[in-house]
Amino acid sequence: MELFQAKDHYILQSGDHALWCSRIDGTMNARPATDLLLAWNPVCLGLVEGLIGKIQLHTDLPLGLILIRQKALVGQMPGDHKVYKITKIAVIPLSEEEPLDLELELCKKHHFGIDKPEKLAPSPDESKYLMKTLSQIKSNVGAPTKKKVKENKEKERLERRLLDELYKIFMDSDSFYYSMTYDLTNTVQRQGDTEKSNLPQWKQVDDRFFWNKHMVQELIDLQVPEVDFWVTPIIQGFVQVQELVVNYNESPEEEKSSPDTPLQELTCVDDIHPRFTVALISRRSRHRAGMRYKRRGVDTDGHVxxxxxxxxxxxxxxxxxxxxxxxxxxxxxxxxAGYRYNPRPRLEKGHWAS
Structure with missing residues (x-):
């Protein structure tokens, strides 16, 4: 999946699909891949693995686009459905400012022989402002006050701290997983519901475990089939998949070591399907998540x-x-309240309260 930077948009493109993310107001729209020809001077920044969603870390900060920068294969579920763990992310501010070095893998198609992505050339509208004399600039722009400089520094520190926390959530916890073809949010029994079998994957998921639903809600609200490609349900929890071979004819260790025991060829009773797939999937609900002592009980919607x-x-x-x-x-x-001295729980509502 390629990431392009244009004057007013960031554009994700994969095959015939393209997602345009505005750098002006943060809106996202699914468009045909051929519309890339209409973008103003698009430059390929590199390759990404997928879209997590859009988030605003603080009201004073611009919206940010969260992308999967690197993934690791966990295993294959029955039916050759690959499951991945998110190992690295990239956060792009949806603003007119130039993004920092995203450390993306370079696209061989657009970066043949180039070590780093090219920078955007200034547009004609921007070039005319560069022609102004120094005196004109000084007359139009006042010198920043000390208060303004202090506010900008505090804003930068806040943004840096929040971004560091966001990176830690994904890169240090090892707890975010997804699959493009397998529904990790539903058990095998719930997947047997034939009423949803013809729907896109994100419409079949269990809403409780659709961790990034809020981040892609804008795409969901568009209610057009073009967005189905870009909505990837992600779960928070743990996934491990292993393939095992059980040898029913294997002898105990003491028999193997005995000189009187003849050597036997290790064979499996089932020569057609000798392998077992064993998987462990833990799904954490996105409702009422928090620290153990600070988040207790149930809410009015029944989520514990x-x-x-x-x-x-x-x-x-x-x-x-x-x-x-x-x-x-x-x-x-x-x-x-608190957890240092084992405080007694406090009931807040009785069965008579509504």
């Missing part, structure tokens, strides 16, 4: 704090066996 669904899955002989466990906070209205 820190709800997690863990599924153990075994697939063999075209059959899937699934065991699901759920955990969460006690489903009553209660809270707990």
């Amino acid at each position: 704090a820190n709800f997690v669904e863990t599924e153990q899955l075994i697939h063999v002989h075209n059959h899937s066996l699934s065991f699901v466990q759920s955990r969460g906070s006690v489903p009553v209205f209660w809270s707990q």
Whole structure:
């Protein structure tokens, strides 16, 4: 997937699909890939793996576009569905300012023999301002006051601190996973619902575990089929997939070491499908997430704090066996202030309250 920078937009392009993200107001629109010809001086910044969504870290800061910069293959679910873990992200401010070095992998098609992406050439409108004399610039722009300089420095520090925290969430926790073809939000039993089988993947997901739904809500609200390609459901939790071979004829260790035991060829009873796929998937709800002692109980919509669904899955002989466990906070209205001295829980509503 290629990332282009134009004068007024950042453009994501993959095959026949393109997503235009405005650098003026942050709006996103799905457009045909051929519309790249209409962009003003587009420059390829490099390759990305996918779109997470759009976020505003603070009201004083511009909207930011969060992209998957690097992924790692976790394994393959039954049916050759690949599952990936997000290992690195890139955050691009949706503003007219030049982005910092994103450290993206260079696109071989647009960067053959080039070490770094080219910078945008100034447009004719911008060039005429550069022709102004120094005296004209001084007359039009007043010298910044000390207060203004201090505010700008504080804003830069705030932005840097929030970005560092955002990078840590993705790069240090190792807890964000996705698949382009497999629904990680639903158990095997819920996936058996045939009523949704013909819908795009993001419309089949369990809303509780669609972690980045708020970040792509603008695309969802467009309600056009062109956005289906760009909406990738991401879960927060843990995923591990392993393939195992069970040898039913294998002898115990003590028999192997005995000189009287003849050597046996290690064979599996099932010569056609000797492999078992074992998967462990933990999904954390996006509702009422938080620190254990600071987020307790249930809300008025029935969502309990820190709800997690863990599924153990075994697939063999075209059959899937699934065991699901759920955990969460006690489903009553209660809270707990502090955690240093083991404070007693406080009930906030009784069964008579509505």
